[in-house]
Amino acid sequence: MFEIVEKVRLAHSVALFRLKAPAIASKRKAGQFIMLRLNEYGERIPLTIVDSDPEQGTITLISQEMGKTTSMLGALDKGASILDVVGPLGKPTHVENFGTAVCIGGGIGTAPVYPITAALKNAGNKVLSVIGARTKGLLILEDEMRKVSDELFVTTDDGSYKHHGFVTQILQNLIEEQTKINVVFAIGPLSMMRAVCNLTRQHGLPTIVSLNPIMVDGTGMCGSCRVTVGGKNMFACVDGPEFNGHEVDFDELIRRNRSYFKEEKMAMEELTYHEGPRCYER
Amino acid sequence: MLREVTLKPLADKSARMKIPRQDMPEQDPLERITNFREVPFGYTEELAMKEATRCLQCKDPQCVAGCPVNINIPWFVRLVAEGKFIEAAWKIRETNLLPAVCGRVCRQEDQCEKFCIRGKKGKAVAIGALERFVADYEREKGDVPIPEIPAWTGKKVAVVGSGPAGLTAAGDLVKRGHRVTIFEALHVPGGVLMYGIPEFRLPKKIVKAEIEYLKRMGVEFEFNAVIGKLFTVDDLFAEGYDAVFIGTGAGLPIFMNIPGENLVGVYSSNEYLTRVNLMRAYRFPEYDTPVLRGRKVIVVGGGNTALDASRTARRLCYEDVTVVYRRSREEMPARREEIKHAEEEGVKFLFLTAPTRYLGDREGRLVRAELVRMELSGPDESGRRRPLPAAGSEFQIDADIVIVAVGNLINPIIPLSSPDIRVNRCGNIIVEPSTEKTSKKGVFAGGDIVRGGATVILAMGDGRRAAYNIHEYLTDNKG
Numbered sequence: 176m177f178e179i180v181e182k183v184r185l186a187h188s189v190a191l192f193r194l195k196a197p198a199i200a201s202k203r204k205a206g207q208f209i210m211l212r213l214n215e216y217g218e219r220i221p222l223t224i225v226d227s228d229p230e231q232g233t234i235t236l237i238s239q240e241m242g243k244t245t246s247m248l249g250a251l252d253k254g255a256s257i258l259d260v261v262g263p264l265g266k267p268t269h270v271e272n273f274g275t276a277v278c279i280g281g282g283i284g285t286a287p288v289y290p291i292t293a294a295l296k297n298a299g300n301k302v303l304s305v306i307g308a309r310t311k312g313l314l315i316l317e318d319e320m321r322k323v324s325d326e327l328f329v330t331t332d333d334g335s336y337k338h339h340g341f342v343t344q345i346l347q348n349l350i351e352e353q354t355k356i357n358v359v360f361a362i363g364p365l366s367m368m369r370a371v372c373n374l375t376r377q378h379g380l381p382t383i384v385s386l387n388p389i390m391v392d393g394t395g396m397c398g399s400c401r402v403t404v405g406g407k408n409m410f411a412c413v414d415g416p417e418f419n420g421h422e423v424d425f426d427e428l429i430r431r432n433r434s435y436f437k438e439e440k441m442a443m444e445e446l447t448y449h450e451g452p453r454c455y456e457r
Numbered sequence: 458m459l460r461e462v463t464l465k466p467l468a469d470k471s472a473r474m475k476i477p478r479q480d481m482p483e484q485d486p487l488e489r490i491t492n493f494r495e496v497p498f499g500y501t502e503e504l505a506m507k508e509a510t511r512c513l514q515c516k517d518p519q520c521v522a523g524c525p526v527n528i529n530i531p532w533f534v535r536l537v538a539e540g541k542f543i544e545a546a547w548k549i550r551e552t553n554l555l556p557a558v559c560g561r562v563c564r565q566e567d568q569c570e571k572f573c574i575r576g577k578k579g580k581a582v583a584i585g586a587l588e589r590f591v592a593d594y595e596r597e598k599g600d601v602p603i604p605e606i607p608a609w610t611g612k613k614v615a616v617v618g619s620g621p622a623g624l625t626a627a628g629d630l631v632k633r634g635h636r637v638t639i640f641e642a643l644h645v646p647g648g649v650l651m652y653g654i655p656e657f658r659l660p661k662k663i664v665k666a667e668i669e670y671l672k673r674m675g676v677e678f679e680f681n682a683v684i685g686k687l688f689t690v691d692d693l694f695a696e697g698y699d700a701v702f703i704g705t706g707a708g709l710p711i712f713m714n715i716p717g718e719n720l721v722g723v724y725s726s727n728e729y730l731t732r733v734n735l736m737r738a739y740r741f742p743e744y745d746t747p748v749l750r751g752r753k754v755i756v757v758g759g760g761n762t763a764l765d766a767s768r769t770a771r772r773l774c775y776e777d778v779t780v781v782y783r784r785s786r787e788e789m790p791a792r793r794e795e796i797k798h799a800e801e802e803g804v805k806f807l808f809l810t811a812p813t814r815y816l817g818d819r820e821g822r823l824v825r826a827e828l829v830r831m832e833l834s835g836p837d838e839s840g841r842r843r844p845l846p847a848a849g850s851e852f853q854i855d856a857d858i859v860i861v862a863v864g865n866l867i868n869p870i871i872p873l874s875s876p877d878i879r880v881n882r883c884g885n886i887i888v889e890p891s892t893e894k895t896s897k898k899g900v901f902a903g904g905d906i907v908r909g910g911a912t913v914i915l916a917m918g919d920g921r922r923a924a925y926n927i928h929e930y931l932t933d934n935k936g
C-alpha cells in the first residue's frame with residue numbers, strides 16, 4: 176500500500192499527489208514513470224514521476240481526470256492509500272549540456288516536462304520554456320517552471336491568460352527570431368507533439384517527445400504500448416517513453432490510443448452511475 | 458508358497474489389466490464456452506481409486522524416470538488405490554511443490570505417461586489426473602501441514618520472479634533453513650500460471666493456494682519490484698542477500714513484422730491473455746481493464762499459447778475463432794488434450810497457412826487478414842520440414858481481432874542492468890547446466906530465462922537444481 180501524504184488540486188480536473196514510496200524515490204530519474212493500480216478491480220495506468228524527495232521517501236504525481244481510473248484517483252485525499260505502485264519504469268531522459276534547450280509542455284504534458292526542464296537546467300543548459308493550456312483554469316506548474324527556466328512563455332488557447340494561441344506559435348516566433356536552439360523537448364497531447372515535430376523538422380531542430388500509448392504491464396511483456404519509430408516497432412515502456420519525435424508515426428499512435436473508446440465511456444458511465452466512492456469500497 | 462506368492466499378483470494383474478483408463482468428467486462444450494470455469498471436473502474418489510488400481514507397481518518404473526522431478530509415482534498411486542489420499546499427497550510433496558498445477562498443465566503424454574508400461578499396449582495410467590486429484594483432495598480437506606523448517610542458517614537469498622522456477626527454488630531454500638524473499642515485477646505471484654494460462658485450464662485460486670503454502674513455510678514476497686529498475690542485482694547483494702536466483706521467464710512477445718500489425722485489434726498473446734487472466738477483462742466492467750470482443754478472431758501460432766488464446770477468445774467473441782498455423786496438424790506443438798478441447802469448443806483450424814498482412818478501416822481498426830498457403834519443404838537441420846509460402850495462393854478473410862502467438866523472447870531488463878551476467882545470442886542467460894550457475898558470482902538462473910519458452914515442470918526442475926547448488930554455495934563458503 177502506498178499512502179498519499181499530500182494532495183493539492185492544481186486546476187479544475189488536475190491534482191498533485193505526493194506518495195510514500197521510498198525505494199522508488201531514491202532510484203527515479205527525470206523522464207521515468209510509475210504504473211499504479213488503485214484497488215483489486217482497478218486498471219494499471221502509467222503516470223510520470225514529476226518529482227521525488229529521497230529524504231522524505233516520497234514521489235510526486237500529477238494526474239488529469241480523463242476517465243474512470245484518473246477520476247477515482249482524483250477523488251482520493253491525503254491519508255488514503257493506493258494498492259500498487261510499480262516503478263521507476265522507462266528509460267531516463269538523456270540529459271547533457273546541449274546549449275540551448277526549448278521545453279514545451281501542453282496541458283497535462285507540463286507535468287512530465289517539468290522534471291526534464293529542471294534536469295536540463297541543472298546540467299547547465301540555457302532553458303527556454305513554453306507551457307500552454309486550453310484555458311487559464313487548466314494551467315499548471317507555472318511558478319515551478321519559471322524557477323527552472325531562463326525564460327518562460329505561457330499560452331492559452333482561448334486567450335484567457337497571457338499569450339492567446341498555441342504553444343507552437345511561440346516556438347515559431349523563437350525560430351523566426353533566429354534564436355539559437357540546440358534541442359527541443361515537447362510533451363503534451365499527441366496532436367500537439369505532432370505539430371511541434373512538423374515545425375522543427377522543417378528547421379532541422381532535434382526534437383524529443385515523450386509518448387503516452389496505452390500500457391498494461393509497463394515492463395516490456397505485452398506489447399500494448401508499441402509505436403512505430405523510424406519504421407521500427409518499439410515498446411514505449413522499455414524503449415522509451417522518449418523518442419526522436421521526427422521518426423514517430425503519430426497518426427498510428429493516435430488511432431491506437433482510441434482502441435477502447437467505447438469501453439472507456441462505458442466504465443465512466445458505470446462510475447458516475449455508482450457515484451464514485453462505492454467503487455473503492457468493494 | 459512360492460507359487461502362491463507369484464500367482465496372486467499375476468491373477469491380480471490380469472484383473473487390473475482389464476480396467477480401462479478412466480476419463481475425468483468434463484463440462485459440456487456448449488456450456489463451457491459461456492463461462493471461464495475449469496473444463497474437467499476431476500476424479501471422484503471412486504474413479505481415482507479405480508484408475509490407480511490400473512498401475513502395475515513396476516519394480517523398475519519407467520514413469521518415474523520420465524518425470525523431470527522424479528515423483529515416486531508407483532508409491533503415491535498405490536496409496537490412492539488404497540484410499541490413502543492424504544498420505545499420497547505427502548508423498549508427492551516430497552518432490553513436487555506444485556502438484557495441483559502440474560497435475561493440470563504438465564505434458565504428461567510426453568513425460569511420465571509416455572514411459573508408463575501400460576501405454577505400450579493400450580493406455581497409460583492417468584498419472585497427471587491422479588496427481589491432480591490428490592492435490593485437490595488435500596487442499597479441499599484443508600489443513601495442509603507444512604514441513605519442518607530448520608533453524609535459520611544466517612543466509613539470505615533473493616529470488617527474482619515468482620513463476621514456477623522461482624517458487625520452487627524459494628521453497629527448497631527455506632526448507633534448508635535459508636531466508637528467502639521473492640521479488641516480483643507484477644502485483645501478484647505465479648508468473649505465467651497467473652497471467653498466461655487461462656482460468657478454465659488452471660483456476661487462479663489453486664495457484665493462490667499453492668503460493669499460500671509457500672508463505673506459510675516462511676517465503677517472503679515483494680511485489681511491484683522490477684529488478685533491473687527498482688533494484689539491480691548488485692543492489693540486492695548490497696542489501697545483504699548472499700545469493701540471487703533469477704527466474705524471470707521469457708516474456709517479450711514476438712511480432713511478425715508484417716504490414717498492419719499495429720492496427721487496433723491486433724494483440725500479442727501476452728497482452729490478450731494478461732488483460733483477460735491477470736486483469737480479469739472477461740469480467741469488464743466489474744473489473745476496469747477492457748479487452749476488445751470481436752466477431753471474428755484469428756489466432757496465429759500452434760503452441761499452447763495459441764490454443765489458450767483461441768479458447769479464451771471463443772469465450773469472448775461473438776462469432777468464430779480460427780487458429781492459423783503454418784505447418785500441419787501433426788507438427789503442432791500444443792498438447793493433444795488442448796487441441797481436442799479447442800475442437801470440441803468449435804475453434805476452427807487452418808493448417809499450412811500464414812498471415813501476410815492485415816487490413817484496416819479508416820480509423821485504423823482491423824477488418825481483414827490476408828493469408829497465404831504454405832508448402833512444406835524437405836526436412837531442415839532440426840528435422841522439421843520448413844514451410845514456404847506458395848506464390849499466388851493469397852486469400853483474405855474477415856477478422857476484427859488477431860492474436861499473434863508465435864513465441865516469446867527474453868525480456869532484457871536484467872541483462873541490461875547487469876552486463877556481467879552473460880547471455881547468448883538470443884538473450885537467454887547462460888548457465889552451467891548441472892548447477893544453474895551464471896557467469897556472475899553468487900547468481901543462479903533457471904526456467905524460461907535460460908531455456909526460452911519451455912514448460913512448467915522443467916522450470917521447476919531448474920529451480921530445484923539451483924536451490925541445491927545455492928545451498929552448496931552458501932554452506933561451502935569458499936564460493
Ligand SMILES: Cc1cc2nc3c(=O)[nH]c(=O)nc-3n(C[C@H](O)[C@H](O)[C@H](O)COP(=O)(O)OP(=O)(O)OC[C@H]3O[C@@H](n4cnc5c(N)ncnc54)[C@H](O)[C@@H]3O)c2cc1C
Nearest residue numbers: 220221222223237238239241242243244245387388389439
Ligand atoms: C509514460 C506515460 C506517462 C503518463 N504521464 C501522465 C501524467 O503524468 N499525468 C497524467 O494525467 N497522465 C499521464 N499519462 C496518461 C494517463 O496514463 C492516462 O490519462 C490514463 O491512463 C487514463 O486512464 P483513465 O482510466 O482515467 O481513462 P480511460 O478511461 O482509460 O481513458 C480516458 C481518455 O484518456 C485517453 N487515454 C487512455 N489511455 C491514455 C494514455 N495512456 N495516454 C493518454 N490518453 C489516454 C483515452 O483515449 C480516453 O479518451 C501518461 C501516460 C503514459 C503512457
Ligand SMILES: Cc1cc2nc3c(=O)[nH]c(=O)nc-3n(C[C@H](O)[C@H](O)[C@H](O)COP(=O)(O)OP(=O)(O)OC[C@H]3O[C@@H](n4cnc5c(N)ncnc54)[C@H](O)[C@@H]3O)c2cc1C
Nearest residue numbers: 618620621622642648649684705706904905911912913916
Ligand atoms: C499461455 C501459455 C500457456 C502455457 N501452457 C503450458 C502448459 O500447459 N504446460 C506447461 O508445462 N507449460 C506451459 N507454458 C509454459 C510455462 O508456463 C513456462 O515454461 C513457465 O511458466 C516458465 O516458468 P518461469 O518460472 O521460468 O517463468 P514465468 O512463469 O514466466 O515467470 C517469470 C516471473 O518473473 C517476473 N519477472 C520478469 N522480469 C522480472 C524482473 N525484472 N523483476 C522481477 N520480476 C520479474 C514475471 O513477472 C513473472 O511473474 C505455457 C506458457 C504460456 C505463455
Ligand code: SF4
Nearest residue numbers: 524559563568569585
Ligand atoms: S510432475 Fe508432471 S511429469 Fe511428473 S508425474 Fe506429475 S504430471 Fe507427470
Ligand code: SF4
Nearest residue numbers: 512513515520573574
Ligand atoms: S510405469 Fe505405469 S504401470 Fe508402471 S509403475 Fe509407472 S504408472 Fe504404474
Ligand code: FES
Nearest residue numbers: 393395397398412
Ligand atoms: S506496456 Fe506492456 S510492453 Fe509496454
